[in-house]
Amino acid sequence: MVSMFPWTAPLFRLAGRRWSEDDFRILAESLRQFVPVGGVFADLGGGTGHLGAGVARILGARVIVIDVVRQMLRWVPTDPLVSVRLATAEALPFPAAYFDGLLCCDALHHFKDQERAVQEMARVVRPGGGVLVVDAEPTGLNRAVAVFERFLGEPGAFRKTDDLCRLMEAYGIQGEATAQRGGSYLFLGVVSK
Numbered sequence: 356m357v358s359m360f361p362w363t364a365p366l367f368r369l370a371g372r373r374w375s376e377d378d379f380r381i382l383a384e385s386l387r388q389f390v391p392v393g394g395v396f397a398d399l400g401g402g403t404g405h406l407g408a409g410v411a412r413i414l415g416a417r418v419i420v421i422d423v424v425r426q427m428l429r430w431v432p433t434d435p436l437v438s439v440r441l442a443t444a445e446a447l448p449f450p451a452a453y454f455d456g457l458l459c460c461d462a463l464h465h466f467k468d469q470e471r472a473v474q475e476m477a478r479v480v481r482p483g484g485g486v487l488v489v490d491a492e493p494t495g496l497n498r499a500v501a502v503f504e505r506f507l508g509e510p511g512a513f514r515k516t517d518d519l520c521r522l523m524e525a526y527g528i529q530g531e532a533t534a535q536r537g538g539s540y541l542f543l544g545v546v547s548k
């Protein structure tokens with residue numbers, strides 16, 4: 356089945372406006388300990404890139420918005436701190452230890468092979484670098500979201516946080532997840548040295 360993202364890209368562009376300065380600041384504060392001014396981080400499954408661009412501005416760092424859907428990347432804001440790369444999370448076209456950090460928001464549950472994607476995260480982020488994943492647990496309303504996404508041909512593979520922490524740890528990313536509103540969570544981990 357064809358992915359829903361090529362035809363929903365204009366909607367995601369509008370949805371990018373849901374991110375507030377506070378959202379940018381909260382995520383930037385989590386990444387700041389890993390991503391110095393002038394450093395570089397990935398926004399994996401970054402879509403239209405509004406979140407990555409906002410976080411990059413606050414950090415004073417470069418971001419590479421990585422997405423498998425060309426139509427999403429078309430809307431990424433033009434900014435000297437922001438560049439794009441068309442690629443799949445499961446095979447990232449970057450050398451080992453290229454990034455100081457990585458952000459992956461509302462995208463992990465869309466990846467067809469999460470294990471491979473996490474392995475790639477651990478490879479492309481430098482030892483001591485940070486991995487920040489924002490996603491949701493398969494609870495409450497998110498169960499219905501998963502069913503709907505599967506109907507649209509997506510994996511809809513939301514993970515429980517303990518399961519995600521185990522997966523991360525298996526590839527050398529040590530961290531913990533903090534619960535947010537509506538079953539969402541924020542996982543922050545460090546790539547082991």
Ligand SMILES: C[S@@+](CC[C@H](N)C(=O)[O-])C[C@H]1O[C@@H](n2cnc3c(N)ncnc32)[C@H](O)[C@@H]1O
Nearest residue numbers: 360400401402422423424443444460461462465
């Ligand atoms: C719900 S959108 C989230 C976009 C953005 N991170 C945000 O929070 O606004 C999920 C994104 O993941 C991308 N995606 C899905 N599977 C992917 C994969 N295997 N590799 C890279 N990107 C992928 C989709 O194309 C889409 O842009």
